[in-house]
Amino acid sequence: MNELLLTDDERDRAGARLLAMLDGYERGLPKADILPAPDRDALAALLAAPMPERGIGVDALFDSWEDTILPNSTAVAHPRFLAYVLGPPHGIAPYAEALAAAINQNCNFWQLSPAASVVERSVLEWLASVVGFSAAAKGILTGGGSLATLQALATALHDRVPGFHATGLQRDAAPLVVYTSVEAHRSVDKAAAILGIGLDNVRHIATDSSHRMDVSALRKAIAQDRTDGLRPWCVVATCGTVSTGSVDPIDTIADLCAEQDLWLHVDGAYGALFLLSEGMRGLMGGCARADSITLDPHKLLFASLEAGCLLVRDGSKLRDAYAFDSSYLTIADDPLMTDYMDYGPQLSRNFKAFKVWSALQAFGVSAFREANERTLALARRLGDGISATPGLTLLAPVTLTAVCFQVDGASPEEHTKLLETLAAENVALLGPVVVAGKRGIRACVTNHRTSEADIDLILGRLR
Numbered sequence: 001m002n003e004l005l006l007t008d009d010e011r012d013r014a015g016a017r018l019l020a021m022l023d024g025y026e027r028g029l030p031k032a033d034i035l036p037a038p039d040r041d042a043l044a045a046l047l048a049a050p051m052p053e054r055g056i057g058v059d060a061l062f063d064s065w066e067d068t069i070l071p072n073s074t075a076v077a078h079p080r081f082l083a084y085v086l087g088p089p090h091g092i093a094p095y096a097e098a099l100a101a102a103i104n105q106n107c108n109f110w111q112l113s114p115a116a117s118v119v120e121r122s123v124l125e126w127l128a129s130v131v132g133f134s135a136a137a138k139g140i141l142t143g144g145g146s147l148a149t150l151q152a153l154a155t156a157l158h159d160r161v162p163g164f165h166a167t168g169l170q171r172d173a174a175p176l177v178v179y180t181s182v183e184a185h186r187s188v189d190k191a192a193a194i195l196g197i198g199l200d201n202v203r204h205i206a207t208d209s210s211h212r213m214d215v216s217a218l219r220k221a222i223a224q225d226r227t228d229g230l231r232p233w234c235v236v237a238t239c240g241t242v243s244t245g246s247v248d249p250i251d252t253i254a255d256l257c258a259e260q261d262l263w264l265h266v267d268g269a270y271g272a273l274f275l276l277s278e279g280m281r282g283l284m285g286g287c288a289r290a291d292s293i294t295l296d297p298h299k300l301l302f303a304s305l306e307a308g309c310l311l312v313r314d315g316s317k318l319r320d321a322y323a324f325d326s327s328y329l330t331i332a333d334d335p336l337m338t339d340y341m342d343y344g345p346q347l348s349r350n351f352k353a354f355k356v357w358s359a360l361q362a363f364g365v366s367a368f369r370e371a372n373e374r375t376l377a378l379a380r381r382l383g384d385g386i387s388a389t390p391g392l393t394l395l396a397p398v399t400l401t402a403v404c405f406q407v408d409g410a411s412p413e414e415h416t417k418l419l420e421t422l423a424a425e426n427v428a429l430l431g432p433v434v435v436a437g438k439r440g441i442r443a444c445v446t447n448h449r450t451s452e453a454d455i456d457l458i459l460g461r462l463r
Contacts, residue, residue, distance in 0.1 A: 010058045017062045022094055025070065029449070034078045034429045042068050074429075079449040080458065083431040085242060085270050085402075087446040089304035089355075096358040097304060100351040107349040110337030117337045120353035126360070127295055128311050130275050131268075132288030138315025140343040141297075141307060141352040145269030146187035148294040148310035149236070151344055153178070153191045155292060155312060156234050156263035158321035169196045177225050179203045180236040181213035183243060185267055188236050201230070211246035211396055211435070213237060215253060222260055234263040239284050239293075240271020243433055243442065245400035247271060250286030266290040269308070271400050273300035276369045277376065283399075291317075297356045300372055302448055307352045310344075318343050371448040375401045378455050379445040385459040392462060395435040404433050406440035415439055427461045428454075 001007075006014060046068055056064075075081060077088030105113035107120060120141060128137040142148045157164050161176070169176075176197055180188045182204045192202045203225070206217045222232045235257055237248040250266060257264040266272065266287050272295050274280040275287065287293055295309040312318040323342035341347050360368070383398035386405045395404040407415065415432065419441060422428050433442035443458070 006058065014058050014062070017059075021062070021066065021070075029075065029077055030079065032075045032078055033426055034075050034081050035423045036071060036073075036075070038072050039068075043072060077449060078429075079447060079451060079454045080428040081447060082443040082445055082450070082458075083429045085299055085444050085446050087299060087302045088449055090302040090359045090363065090448070092358050092362045093302075093304040093355050096355040100354045103351070105351045107351055107353075108341040108347050109339040110334060113351070114337060116351045116353065117340070119351075119357045120340065121338050123297075123353045123356050123360075124309070124311070127297075127309055131272065131293055131295075131311060132275075132285065133311060133313050136315055137311055137313050138318050138343060139309060139311035140318070140340055141309050141356075142344065143306040144298070144308035145185070145267065145294045145296045146190065146308075148269070148296075148308045149185075149187045149265065149267055150191040150194060151310050152265045152292040152294060152312070153195055153197075153234060153236075154345075155310075155318055155321040156265065157195065159291075159317045160233055160263055174229050174231045175201045176231045176233040177201045177203060178234045178236065179205055179218055179221060179232070179262075181205050181207050181238060181241075181248060183207055183211050183213075183241040183246060184236060184238050185242050185269070188267070207246070210399075211241060211244045213248040213253065215249060215256060218253070219256060222256075222262075232260060232262055234265060236265045236267055237290075239266050239268035239287055240274070240400050242270060243402065244396035244404055244435060245271065245398070245402035245444075246396070247284050247399060250284065251289065252286075254286055254289035263291045264289070266293040269294045269296040270299060273297075274372055274376070274400060276300075276365070277373050279373075280376075299446060301356055301359065301368055302371070303352075303355045303359065307356055375445045375447070375450070378450055378452065379403055379443075381452065382443060382445065382455050382459065385455070386462075389459070389463055395433070395438055395440050401445040403443045403445070404435050404440055405442075406438060412439045415441055422458075422461065425461070428458045430458075 076086060105116040107113045107116045110117040124139040128139065142151065178192055178197060178201065180202065189199055189202055193199055203221050205221060206214045208214050225232050235253060237250050237253045239247050239250065254264055268287060272284065272287055272293060275284060290313065292310060292312045295311065297303045297307040297309060298305050319342050322344055340349060379398050379401040382403045383394060386392045386394055386403065391408050392405055393408055395406055407418065419430055419432065422430060430441050430443045433440050
C-alpha cells in the first residue's frame with residue numbers, strides 16, 4: 001500500500017464530501033457573513049497543534065475544513081464584497097483547478113506539458129487580440145499584475161540598456177529614470193526597487209482633475225532629467241488606477257514615448273480587460289500602442305487566484321530577456337509548442353492557463369463581455385445614487401467600476417466607523433480611500449454576482 005494515496009473507499013468519500021462542500025458553499029453565499037469574525041481560539045489551536053505523526057484521515061480532514069477553514073475565510077464571492085479589485089471565481093474554476101492539480105503539469109518546456117503549452121499559447125494569443133496586438137506579440141501568465149509589471153520592466157531594461165545581460169546596472173553610467181503617475185499602483189515602485197533602479201529614480205507625475213497622468217508635466221520631467229544628465233528610459237501608464245479607476249491618456253503618452261524613444265508599459269491589471277466592451281475602446285484603445293502591458297485574468301476574467309499576464313508587443317524582446325541555454329532541458333523546437341521557461345524568470349510553473357481557457361470554453365467570450373458591462377452599469381448606478389443623495393459626495397468621476405465618495409462633514413474616524421458598521425451589519429464590505437487628500441469610502445464593483453438589488457440595498461443603508 002502507498003501511504004500517500006487514497007484507497008478506493010477514501011476516494012469515494014473524499015469526492016462526495018468535496019462536491020457536497022462546494023455545493024453548500026455556493027448555495028450559502030447569499031446569506032453568508034461577508035467578513036466573519038475570526039474564531040481566534042480555533043485558529044490559535046490550529047497554529048499550536050503539532051503536525052501529526054500519523055495522519056488523521058480523510059473524514060477528519062474534511063471535518064477540519066468545514067469546522068475551521070471555511071468559517072474563518074472571507075467570503076470573497078459574496079455579491080456585496082466590493083472592497084477591492086477582486087472578483088469571485090467563475091463557476092468552473094474549482095473543477096479546472098482540481099484537474100490541473102491532478103495532472104500537475106510543469107509549464108516550463110513543452111515536453112513536460114504539451115497540452116498545457118498549447119492551452120497557454122491559445123489564451124495568450126486571444127488576450128493579445130483583445131488588446132489589439134499583432135501576431136508578433138508574445139506573453140506569459142504570471143502570479144499577478146505586480147509580477148507582470150516587474151517582468152515587463154526587466155524586459156525593458158534588457159531591450160533599452162546595451163549590455164544589460166552581461167553587466168546589469170554595475171557600470172559607470174548615468175542613472176535610469178522611470179516615470180509614472182502619483183495614482184500608479186505601488187508595484188511600479190516595488191519593481192524599481194527590486195531591479196536596482198532605485199526609488200529616487202522614479203518620477204511620480206502629477207495628475208489632472210480627472211486623476212489622469214498630466215502629459216505636459218511628464219514632458220517637463222523628462223526634459224529636466226535629460227538636462228540633469230540622467231537617462232529617461234521607461235514610462236508606466238495606468239489603464240484603471242486602483243483608487244479611482246481613472247485611465248491615463250495612453251495615446252498621447254504613446255506619442256511622447258515614440259518621440260523620446262522611451263519604453264511604454266501599460267499597467268492594465270485593473271482596467272484593460274474592459275476592452276472586451278466595445279464602448280470602452282475609445283477610452284483605452286491606446287493600449288495597443290504599448291511596448292508591454294499587464295493584464296489580470298483573476299480580475300475581470302474571474303479566474304481563481306493566481307492568474308496575471310504580461311504581453312509584449314514585439315515578442316522577440318521578451319524572449320531575448322529571459323532565454324538561457326540549459327543543456328539538460330534542451331529538446332527539439334516545435335512550431336506548435338512554446339517553452340515558457342524562455343519567456344519569464346520561473347522554471348517550475350503551474351498550469352494557470354487551464355482555468356482561464358476552461359472558462360472561456362465553458363461560458364464563451366460573450367459571457368465575460370456581458371459580466372463586465374454589467375459591473376460597469378452597476379458602478380454607474382451606485383455613482384448616480386451617491387450623487388442623488390444629500391450628504392454624500394462623489395470624490396472622483398466613475399470611469400470604470402470604482403466609486404469613491406465621502407459623507408459630507410464626516411471625520412476620518414467617522415468614515416472608518418461607517419465602514420465597520422456596514423460590515424458588521426453584513427450590508428457590504430467597502431474600503432477606505434484617499435482622493436486628492438480627501439478621505440472617504442470606495443466601492444469597487446468587480447463582482448459578477450452583484451445585482452441591482454445589492455446596489456440598492458447599499459444605497460438604502462447609506463441614506
